[in-house]
Amino acid sequence: MREITKLIHKYLRHDKKFPHVWCPGCGNGIILGALIRAIDRLGFTKDEIVLVSGIGCSGRLPVYVDFNTLHTTHGRALAFATGIKLAKPELTVIVIMGDGDAMAIGGNHFIHAARRNVDLTAIIFNNSIYGMTGGQYSPTTPYGMRASTAPYMNIEHDFKISELAVTAGAVFVGRGTVYHARLLDSLIEKALLKKGFGIVEVITHCHVQYGRQNKLGSAVDMMKWQRDNAISVEKAEKLSPEEKRGKIIIGVLVDRELPVYQDEYERIKERAKVSTVRGR
Amino acid sequence: MGYRYEIRLSGSGGQGLILIGIILAEAIGLYEGLHVVQTQSYGPEARGGASKSEIVVSDEEIDYPKPQKLDLLLAMNQASCDLYYRDLKEDGKLLVDATFVSQVPTNRAIRIPFTKLARERLGREIVANIVALGAISELIDLVSFKSLEWALLGRVPKGTEEINKKALRLGRRVAKGALKEMKGKEIENYTIDESSL
Amino acid sequence: MEKKKRELLLQGNEAVAEGALAAGCRFFAGYPITPSTEIAEYLSQKLPQVGGVFVQMEDELASMAAVIGASLAGAKSMTATSGPGFSLMQENIGFACEAEVPCLVVDVMRGGPSTGLPTSPAQGDVMQARWGTHGDHPIIVLCASSVPECFHMTVRAFNLSERFRTPVILLLDEVVAHMREKITLPLPEELEIIDRVRPTVPPEWYIPYEDNASGVPPMAPFGEGYRYHVTGLIHDIRGFPTSRSDEIGPFFQRLFRKISQNFAEIHMSETFEIEDAEITVVAYGSVARSAKRAVLEARQRGIKAGLLKLMTLWPFDRPAVERVARGSRVLLVPEMNMGQISREVKRVNNGVCTVVTLNKVDGTLITPDEILKRITEVYQDERDN
Numbered sequence: 001m002r003e004i005t006k007l008i009h010k011y012l013r014h015d016k017k018f019p020h021v022w023c024p025g026c027g028n029g030i031i032l033g034a035l036i037r038a039i040d041r042l043g044f045t046k047d048e049i050v051l052v053s054g055i056g057c058s059g060r061l062p063v064y065v066d067f068n069t070l071h072t073t074h075g076r077a078l079a080f081a082t083g084i085k086l087a088k089p090e091l092t093v094i095v096i097m098g099d100g101d102a103m104a105i106g107g108n109h110f111i112h113a114a115r116r117n118v119d120l121t122a123i124i125f126n127n128s129i130y131g132m133t134g135g136q137y138s139p140t141t142p143y144g145m146r147a148s149t150a151p152y153m154n155i156e157h158d159f160k161i162s163e164l165a166v167t168a169g170a171v172f173v174g175r176g177t178v179y180h181a182r183l184l185d186s187l188i189e190k191a192l193l194k195k196g197f198g199i200v201e202v203i204t205h206c207h208v209q210y211g212r213q214n215k216l217g218s219a220v221d222m223m224k225w226q227r228d229n230a231i232s233v234e235k236a237e238k239l240s241p242e243e244k245r246g247k248i249i250i251g252v253l254v255d256r257e258l259p260v261y262q263d264e265y266e267r268i269k270e271r272a273k274v275s276t277v278r279g280r
Numbered sequence: 281m282g283y284r285y286e287i288r289l290s291g292s293g294g295q296g297l298i299l300i301g302i303i304l305a306e307a308i309g310l311y312e313g314l315h316v317v318q319t320q321s322y323g324p325e326a327r328g329g330a331s332k333s334e335i336v337v338s339d340e341e342i343d344y345p346k347p348q349k350l351d352l353l354l355a356m357n358q359a360s361c362d363l364y365y366r367d368l369k370e371d372g373k374l375l376v377d378a379t380f381v382s383q384v385p386t387n388r389a390i391r392i393p394f395t396k397l398a399r400e401r402l403g404r405e406i407v408a409n410i411v412a413l414g415a416i417s418e419l420i421d422l423v424s425f426k427s428l429e430w431a432l433l434g435r436v437p438k439g440t441e442e443i444n445k446k447a448l449r450l451g452r453r454v455a456k457g458a459l460k461e462m463k464g465k466e467i468e469n470y471t472i473d474e475s476s477l
Numbered sequence: 478m479e480k481k482k483r484e485l486l487l488q489g490n491e492a493v494a495e496g497a498l499a500a501g502c503r504f505f506a507g508y509p510i511t512p513s514t515e516i517a518e519y520l521s522q523k524l525p526q527v528g529g530v531f532v533q534m535e536d537e538l539a540s541m542a543a544v545i546g547a548s549l550a551g552a553k554s555m556t557a558t559s560g561p562g563f564s565l566m567q568e569n570i571g572f573a574c575e576a577e578v579p580c581l582v583v584d585v586m587r588g589g590p591s592t593g594l595p596t597s598p599a600q601g602d603v604m605q606a607r608w609g610t611h612g613d614h615p616i617i618v619l620c621a622s623s624v625p626e627c628f629h630m631t632v633r634a635f636n637l638s639e640r641f642r643t644p645v646i647l648l649l650d651e652v653v654a655h656m657r658e659k660i661t662l663p664l665p666e667e668l669e670i671i672d673r674v675r676p677t678v679p680p681e682w683y684i685p686y687e688d689n690a691s692g693v694p695p696m697a698p699f700g701e702g703y704r705y706h707v708t709g710l711i712h713d714i715r716g717f718p719t720s721r722s723d724e725i726g727p728f729f730q731r732l733f734r735k736i737s738q739n740f741a742e743i744h745m746s747e748t749f750e751i752e753d754a755e756i757t758v759v760a761y762g763s764v765a766r767s768a769k770r771a772v773l774e775a776r777q778r779g780i781k782a783g784l785l786k787l788m789t790l791w792p793f794d795r796p797a798v799e800r801v802a803r804g805s806r807v808l809l810v811p812e813m814n815m816g817q818i819s820r821e822v823k824r825v826n827n828g829v830c831t832v833v834t835l836n837k838v839d840g841t842l843i844t845p846d847e848i849l850k851r852i853t854e855v856y857q858d859e860r861d862n
Contacts, residue, residue, distance in 0.1 A: 013706075050699050052546075062716060063706050068699040070549065071708035072542065073572050073719075079539035083546025083554070084699060085531045088503050090551065090698045112535035171681055265530065272525035281773060296620050302657060306486045309659045318486075318657040322596055343769040345656050 004033075011036045011046070011064050011089070021060050025219030027178035027204030031125060032061055034181060038188040050093045052081040054101035056124040057132045057206075061096050063162045075106025079115040081120050089262045092192065095122040103139040103159045113198050114168035118261040121191045122199040124161055127206040135209030161201045166254045172198030173254040178205070179226040180250060190252065196260045203230075203248055211248045282340035285422060286347035289363055289378070291356025291412055292321060292334040296409035299419060303431045306325060308337055311427035317345040330360065337422055352419060354382055354412055356394070357433075358401030373419055377412065388461070390419070398447060407447035414451020425452060460461070482664045489627040489654045490515035490557075493583055493647070494523065495662060497555055502581070503529035503672055504554035506543035508536055508562055511595045512651045513585040516557035517553065537565035541582070545569060548578045549707060551698030553635055553672075555581035560589040560602055563609065568645050568647030571610030572709045576687070577642040577679035577694070577732075579673055581634050584646060585654040586762075586813075588840050593764065598651035599842035600762055600813040606646045609792045612725035615736040617641070617743055618791035619763045620648040621807065624658035626847055630788065634672040637743060641735055642693050648790065650813065652842050676703060687714045693736030736792060745788035746797040754783025755859070757805040759798065759822055761787040764811050764843050771848035780856050793821045802829045807855050811843050831859070 022028045039049060051062035055074035062069035068091070072080045077095045085093045102110050102124045113120065129147060130136040137147035139159045146153060162175045172194040174187035184202060191198040205211060205222035216222055226248065233251035236244055287304070289297045296322050309316035315338045322331045334347050349369045355361035356377045365385045370375060376384060379395035392415055398408040410432065417425050429448060436444045482833075487495065494516050505520045517533070524531040530547070535538040540556045547554040558566060563584045571768050573580055586602045588594025602609075606618040617724075621630045630647060638645040656768075676683045678696040685705040686694050697703030710718040711725050721724065736743070750772055751757055760768040765786040775782035785801045787794055802808060808830060810819035819834045826832050835851045837843045 015715065046704055047700055047702055063708070068700075068703055068704050069706045071706070071710065072544075075567055076538060076542040076569065079534060079542030080546035080549075082532070082534070082539070083504070083506060083543030083548075084550045085546075086532055086543070087547035087550035087552040088698070089702055108535055109539050112539070131503055244573070260599070266526070269525040269528065281777075305657055309486050310484060316486075316659065319652060320655055342658075343766045343773075345652065345763065345766055346842060346844070348845070471588070 030178040034184040053096040056098040058098040099126040099140040100138040111168040114170040129210035131206040171196035177202045177203040177226040285337040287335040290360035293331040300413045307427040307431035410447035411451040413473040415455035418455035492627035494519035496628040499637035500632040504547035504552040506540045529660045537562035541566040541569035567609040573644040574614040579638040603817040736832035744794040747786045749784040751783035757801040770845035
């Protein structure tokens with residue numbers, strides 16, 4: 001067995017009835033691999049990691065790995081994770097979401113988690129479609145594309161997940177693709193090390209739903225598209241807006257310091273101990 | 281069945297009626313050891329809408345928490361006076377803020393300009409409710425002035441104790457005077473003679 | 478002196494908050510909504526003093542989710558809301574039922590549906606508390622009618638939730654939530670506090686949803702060596718999603734059995750003057766207080782009336798209602814809704830005696846006079862027959 005395979009097997013739940021639910025060629029396995037490599041390299045114990053997910057193909061990820069795992073309701077993973085982290089701050093809480101999960105039904109939780117700055121790491125699988133339910137358009141389906149609920153074409157405009165996170169106050173924002181696997185490892189590692197709310201947006205492909213309906217070819221073809229259309233943050237800085245159009249900018253978009261919720265709350269506890277409020 | 285003594289404090293939102301209801305209930309319940317229930321009702325808005333705070337006192341456990349027939353009604357504005365006067369018992373007491381209530385439905389009303397007094401005597405209109413509370417202490421036998429003062433000091437913001445104590449005493453003094461005037465007379469609407477203060 | 482210090486004049490909402498602290502609640506997540514907000518305000522002040530956490534979330538969906546997350550991490554947790562927020566919480570209340578996560582939801586009932594009457598009392602959420610979340614599920618719902626009950630029933634709600642690994646819903650109505658009464662807070666040693674059963678086996682032997690005699694599997698908090706999977710999907714005994722009918726069936730059987738075999742422990746009610754009652758009023762919440770006064774006044778008029786006050790609404794207290802149905806000629810069910818508990822009373826009564834209703838939905842508490850009038854009418858009718 002190759003070293004890398006051995007490493008992955010160290011973290012899989014062998015008592016879980018495999019095979020997994022993902023289609024052959026799906027990018028989700030690459031993201032799972034990157035996540036495991038990052039956790040392993042940082043030396044976390046399995047007990048201190050909590051994986052929380054929402055609903056959709058990405059939502060099934062935690063069940064396969066041997067951590068404390070929680071598969072929640074659609075869109076609410078960040079809110080569940082907030083409760084876990086605040087009740088037990090010593091845990092490292094990682095949230096797995098899809099684009100529909102994080103941007104549509106969970107969009108409000110997403111911006112408020114970023115604003116509140118609880119120490120969580122969110123990994124968002126962006127495949128531009130609702131895959132599990134059969135290829136309906138999502139908030140990240142680009143204008144003009146097709147989906148099973150946009151059989152003529154999608155007339156809505158897409159959210160830019162990372163840019164929204166930056167605006168909402170996330171302290172770490174990174175974007176990668178499943179093609180650039182090494183970059184993905186390092187982005188997840190950086191996000192896990194960062195104290196505060198950090199996200200990694202991962203551009204992945206759903207060749208079965210999005211690819212098929214839009215004639216984008218096989219999984220390999222779609223990964224080649226990622227290779228050919230991604231440019232690094234450093235390179236993008238030198239390009240004009242026209243040159244950047246249609247490109248995926250990958251790398252670390254934001255890495256900044258802001259007060260973290262739990263630290264602030266610790267100070268509240270200290271203040272509360274000495275204060276007396278009248279009439280209570 | 282034990283006795284029930286029923287009080288309604290009414291006016292508009294922002295006049296502090298719920299606060300004085302709590303203070304009165306606390307004084308009667310905790311310091312005088314009687315059974316007491318305080319309820320309130322108010323509109324969705326914090327300021328300006330109709331507001332009332334009600335207290336039921338008894339020597340035994342209280343079932344129905346709302347007043348049925350009032351023994352005492354405080355009306356801090358005309359609308360509440362008009363609306364609630366008919367809920368008074370035949371011998372129930374009506375106390376009004378004469379600053380805002382110009383028409384009283386009975387010649388036995390006790391009219392004291394709480395807001396005007398608070399403004400002119402204490403420089404703070406906001407304590408008009410406490411002046412009214414002081415007056416109430418003279419009108420009911422359920423609570424001693426001392427108890428009321430203790431309850432008041434436990435509920436008002438730090439730094440405002442002195443002005444609140446003054447307001448409470450002012451209310452008591454004015455009500456005392458009013459009752460003395462009214463005693464033994466076929467009462468006309470009583471209005472305080474401000475020069476006597 | 479010590480005793481004097483512990484006697485307080487508290488609002489129903491404040492008593493709920495005190496009860497929660499006494500029960501060991503150390504996590505509150507919520508969203509402000511009238512008439513429940515005082516619970517959040519009180520706990521935002523007190524929880525940090527005892528090392529607990531208060532967080533105001535972006536909405537009630539998130540509040541309920543955070544409450545469940547905190548409970549999975551090992552904290553006793555709760556939220557408080559009113560109708561509109563309660564509707565939003567239903568999604569994750571279902572999750573807590575399915576994944577068997579203990580937690581408390583306080584719903585202060587105001588007029589509805591929709592935004593309804595934000596500052597007025599009602600009892601319209603009784604059926605929603607039972608069936609608000611989709612799918613078949615057992616649940617425990619309590620209802621308080623006084624300030625001391627707000628305290629003690631909150632403690633009890635936490636105990637039941639921990640004991641049976643289920644969300645518990647405590648219903649108040651606006652009158653009870655906002656009324657102030659005297660309460661003597663018990664000393665900690667005077668209260669029975671129940672905590673969830675934790676696994677005693679080593680992690681490698683832990684099967685998180687395995688059946689046992691009580692039907693309640695031991696619950697391990699996240700982060701203490703017992704790594705397992707929690708999901709809102711129907712799951713097997715290991716917590717993993719399943720679509721095998723031989724696993725789904727037993728899961729549901731156990732979910733219901735853990736509550737149904739303990740009805741006697743969950744049911745709470747009080748009776749007043751029922752020994753010789755010909756007319757028994759069945760009431761709950763603030764209406765039970767009006768009913769008690771009406772019963773007293775009816776007795777003064779020579780009508781043999783009595784009262785059954787329901788304190789556990791769900792699972793419905795069938796034995797208590799059957800007992801009064803056997804002894805009475807008429808059961809009168811006054812409610813601040815168009816008839817929710819009265820349906821259950823009729824079902825349980827099953828034709829034994831006459832069941833009549835008194836429904837009021839005008840935003841005000843039913844008065845003793847209104848109940849007395851109904852008692853008198855019904856009494857007259859029964860005599861004429």
